[in-house]
Amino acid sequence: MVLAGLMLAAVTLASIGLGARDISPLEIVRILLHPSAEGYNGDVLWTERIPRTLLGLTVGAALGASGLIMQALTMNPLAEPGVLGVQQGAAVFVVLGILFLDASSVQGYFWMALTGSAVTAVLVFLIGTRTNAGSSTIGLVLAGVAVAAVMSSLITLLVVRDEAVYAHLRFWSVGQLTGRGQFLGQALPFALTGLLLALPLGRTLNLLSLGDDTARGLGVRVERARLASAAVAVLLCAAATAAVGPVAFVGLVAGHAARMLVGTDHRWSLPLSMICGAVLLVGADTAGRLVIDHGEVQVSVMTAFVGTPFFVWLARRRDLVRM
Numbered sequence: 001m002v003l004a005g006l007m008l009a010a011v012t013l014a015s016i017g018l019g020a021r022d023i024s025p026l027e028i029v030r031i032l033l034h035p036s037a038e039g040y041n042g043d044v045l046w047t048e049r050i051p052r053t054l055l056g057l058t059v060g061a062a063l064g065a066s067g068l069i070m071q072a073l074t075m076n077p078l079a080e081p082g083v084l085g086v087q088q089g090a091a092v093f094v095v096l097g098i099l100f101l102d103a104s105s106v107q108g109y110f111w112m113a114l115t116g117s118a119v120t121a122v123l124v125f126l127i128g129t130r131t132n133a134g135s136s137t138i139g140l141v142l143a144g145v146a147v148a149a150v151m152s153s154l155i156t157l158l159v160v161r162d163e164a165v166y167a168h169l170r171f172w173s174v175g176q177l178t179g180r181g182q183f184l185g186q187a188l189p190f191a192l193t194g195l196l197l198a199l200p201l202g203r204t205l206n207l208l209s210l211g212d213d214t215a216r217g218l219g220v221r222v223e224r225a226r227l228a229s230a231a232v233a234v235l236l237c238a239a240a241t242a243a244v245g246p247v248a249f250v251g252l253v254a255g256h257a258a259r260m261l262v263g264t265d266h267r268w269s270l271p272l273s274m275i276c277g278a279v280l281l282v283g284a285d286t287a288g289r290l291v292i293d294h295g296e297v298q299v300s301v302m303t304a305f306v307g308t309p310f311f312v313w314l315a316r317r318r319d320l321v322r323m
Contacts, residue, residue, distance in 0.1 A: 001268070004261065004275045008057075011283040015053040016045065019289050020296075051181030056282040056299070058184070059177075059240040060250060062191045064277020065198045066236035067251015068258060068270055069229055072205040074125075077314065078141050080255065081117075081237040082248025085148035089120025090241045092151045095158050098165050110190055114238035121234055123147060175247035175300030177285045187243035194236035195274060201229055202267030209264070247300045249307020250277050256314065280306070 017028055023041050031042045067080040081087050093116025097103035103112055124147050128140035159166045204225050207215045212222045240247070254277035255269075261276075262268040284302035291297055 001262065001272060001275075004272055004279065007279045008275050011279050011286060012053060012057065015056065015282050015286045016049050018286055019044075019049060048181060051184050052177050052285070053282060055181055055184045055187070055243065056177050056285050057278040058188060058191045059244050059247070060254075060278035060281030061195060061274035062236040062240040062277070063247065063250040063281065064254030064258070064273040064275070065195060065270060066233045066240070067277070068255035068266070068273040069198065069201065069205070069233040069236075070251065071255050072209060072266060073226060073229055073233070074140055075209070076140050077256070078252070078311070079144075080249065080251035081233075081241070082246065082250075083141060083252060083311070084121070084124050084144035085146075085151060086117050086120050086124070086144075086234070086237055087241050087246040087248065088148040088151035088155075089123070090114075090116040090238060091246055092116055092154055092158075093119070094242075095155055095165065099158060099162070105186070107186060110187070110238060110242040113242040114235065117234045117238045117241070118231075120147060120151070121230065175245040175303075176298040177244055178296060178298070180244050183243050187239055190235065190239035191243070194232055194239055197232045198236065198274075199271060201232065202265070202270045204229065205266040205270070209266075245300065247281065247303055249303050249311065250280055252314075253280055253303075253307055253310050256310075 017023065017025060021041070021044055023031075023044065027041055028045065031039075031045050035042075035046065063081065070079040070081065070084065071077060090113035093112040094103070094109050097108055097112035101108070101112075103109060124140065124143045127147065128143035130139075204220065207218055207220045208222065208225060208229075210218075215222050215225075237251075251273075254273045257276040257280075258269040258273035262272055280303065281299060284306065285299040288297040288299055288302045
């Protein structure tokens, strides 16, 4: 936990201090101590880097918690919003909102993303649990991949002939933090609500992991507990996706990193997954600013560079981390 806290502090400082414009550490300290001081460097920090960093921390924490809750509820070490197609489902409903409801704000995107996330999560669960794939783990992943492919095709079909909708969607669908700092105030209430609701779920997830019969014997109302936990996971996923667009693999990597550090007790691994998600997203965003001389690489591309080999490694050794 201490190590994760130190890494969180390090990536936060790096995100504020590093970028296309060189600002010395002493200048950054002066600007932070005198927020009313005028100057171009101050504008860069207060209007771009700091809101962007705070948004990255919030979204990363939300995706980290959402991924761990989904893994715990499905008993599936490969579950996370991107892999299960939940983010693609949110994207489809955002497109529908742009097309038919004139949605153009984060609030509008949020409610559409929330609806899409919930519908897709239910759809993937129903398909995955009825698939004859040898195990529920593989069944859910296959169902998620299939639903994600269908959703992606549907998005293309909806926007291919409408240039205005395509322009709106192109800005939103590329998961990135560039220029999204202004959305922090709109996304923060939803994300914070989800994170606060997630924190007390550790004990419930521990009991659910013992099996339904054992959990009932210990006084847990299993169906109600699963539904409430799933609702929190969907809320977190929707808030994060509405704010920055689809960003895959953060929940997967954060959930496993947390369990590797503190074990399978969700009372500890759940808050730690929030920290790990924030570290991964903000660290990837900062690295994306530095890998090329001019311009940036979107954070969704950077997380894919980390997440894809991790996913393959985990799929080959999925007994490494016990659920």
